[in-house]
Amino acid sequence: MAFTSFLGRVLFASVFILSAYQEFNEFGVDGGPAAKALKPKFGVFTSHVQSHAGIQVPEIETKHLVSAAIFLKGTGGILFIIGSSLGAYLLIIHQLIAIPILYDFYNYDSEEKEFNQLFIKFTQNMALYGALLFFIGMKNSFPRRQHKKKVPKTKTV
16 A cells, blocks of 8 residues: 555656656756746736736736746645655645646636646646545545653563
8 A cells, every 4th residue: 555655656656756756857047848838828827817807916927937837846746756745845836826827727718729738737636636636635644653662661570
């Protein structure tokens, strides 16, 4: 059972770790292709937040967003493999930030091709988010093992 659980965590975290590795290798000076793809989506997202919620979003360079994503996915993935709840929380933070920005199906008409592609990716990432919540819930539902202290035997004479 322990090996199966470990193997499942490795396979699950590999999605995040390999993505972080690829983004790190392509980062360059300007944030790489990830920053170029993120810039227009983040602009639309910030304008939606400002117009609908009335919240002023601070000016953030996209290369800083990409570097934060690399950190959250890489560190979170590695910690998740060893069974740490902190790793799951880091991956949850990444998912909460990335999902609404990257998979903005709500900006497209349902008849457009992009709508279906983004909606599928959105639902897949929501499933990953749900799996992380499940991991944390299961981790917190089992009581921690208490090591029994060995009571020294008294010698009888």
